[in-house]
Amino acid sequence: MNPVKKTSPRTAPIRTLRTFRRFTLLQRFEHILLVLTVLILLLTGLPQKYRSTEWSQQILSTPDRVTTVQQIHHITAIFLGVEVAFHLLNAIYLMVRRQLSADMFPSLQDIRDAWWVLLHLLYIKKGKPAFGKYNFEQKVTYWFVFFGIGILGISGLILRYPEFFTRFLPGGVIPAAKLAHSNEALVLFIFILIWHFYHVHIERFNLSIFTGWLNADDMREYHILEYRNMTGRHGDRQKSGEKKG
């Protein structure tokens, strides 16, 4: 699959690899902010979730520390909340101005793609579907995190301001919010560990969300439709790869 491998470095022809802009500076910044805030929220949230355990009591060793950790958690949550609000408003604004495509929205094609990939993984169907800017795996990640943060944000607000929320909501939402908050956080955490980390670290080491660029090889391999869009070329490397292999 990798043509560079077969030729020795001395005789290798100079190969220029085009890179394509995949993420804007703002999007990269938003991702870093998301990573940092979620990490802090996890680190300050897990000891609170598991307060009965020894390790948690080591961390939350004094009542003052509990308060401090809670304060860090709440302040970080405000940052994340502002980021989410900005993200949504910005996305709406850009889409209204036709400056942002609706690539991220799920479609029926994603379900067909997922089915295809599943059959492919089970050796039932050959080849992979052609993906656009975001394949269904990436969309699943985005929307899972999106709704996860939504649930965490709402339940977190209920837990932070229970007196306020029970003025118009039944009291039962408080323990439900507590249950949802800690469960959702854990599901989200483990899902990111399994799903997202596999796709960006193991399947291929994909730094495009940090650098903003993706090279032509990866574009052709994983986002052929987007590649065609951006270059106007056919560039169907997958087929030639199959033949070559």
Place this chain on the structure above:
Amino acid sequence: MNQPHSRFKLLGFVFTLAVTLLIGLIGLDSTQQVQAAPLKQETETYCLSCHGSPELKNLTLPNGDEISLFIDPQALTMSVHSPAGIECEACHTDIKTYPHPEIDYQTARELSRSYYLACQKCHPSNYSLTLDSMHTQVAEAGNLNAPICTDCHGAHNVQSPNEPRTLISETCGRCHTEIFTQYKQSVHGAALLEGNPDVPVCTDCHGVHNIQDPRTEQFRIAEPEMCARCHADAALMGKYGLSADVYDVYSLSWHGVDLSVYKARWPTIWHDTAICSDCHGVHDILSTSDPASRVSEENLLATCQQCHPGVGPNWTGAWTGHYRISLERTPFVFYTNAFYTYFTPVILWMSGIYVILQLIRTMVDRARRSLR
């Protein structure tokens, strides 16, 4: 040669005889003690020859306190001590003769506080327990009215302290009148007065001789466990149709988890996490079905507001309390719980299996390519 030998024989015989007689005498003596118990009450009879008369003049102490010197012979013989052969001089160690030696007590209380020390001669462990008690602390701080053995157990008329069981709480109630009045109206106290043996009396919660200050962090932190001694006992609670789950569910609740952390880590730091008595009351605990109970439907909100000021009427619905998750009582928690019961494993298994399939496919493809 013959003579000294026989003399030794004689000596031996006499010695053996003496030892035998001595052993016999001791044996006889001990049997006599049991058989002739009434005879041993000589001292008592002797003392009562004066003190058994109601006409005996009162003793006036320097501060003006008057002490009756009359000892009711009836009460004395009915006490636990007298029939066991424990007589006047066992406690009144300083009085051996008549006329009595001079006493230099200034007050009646001083006299009592001096004579009660004789209790430790026979009851050393209980006496040393009292040294750790709240009552001793108060006495050391200068309050000589703090109770001593005789205040609770009586002096000449000492009786078994828990017969009947109501006597225990009545004894405490002699000083702690207000609390005893409250207690008598509580679900526990009312049942006790009806002769129920299952309900706690004062000493069940406060201890007996080493009664501690119940206002400390230590008492507060241990309190739920204390209630759980009875309220987590399924057999006992089943008798009255009460749930024995209350403590377990409390331990999982917001309040309970907080308490457990304080208990494990900071037992000496005061905490405001709600414990049993904060909501149910202390000496005035009523049945939760009693409309006057602090946790009845009418009063629950006000009870919550003690710690959560300004919360609205919906607030009490947040109380998952002492009940396991159920659709009827806690529908929101029930559905949330049901959702995550399925959602969590489904998501994690699906993503896990998908990733594993991808890993397998990738590795197989790579292996195939390298083999070609």
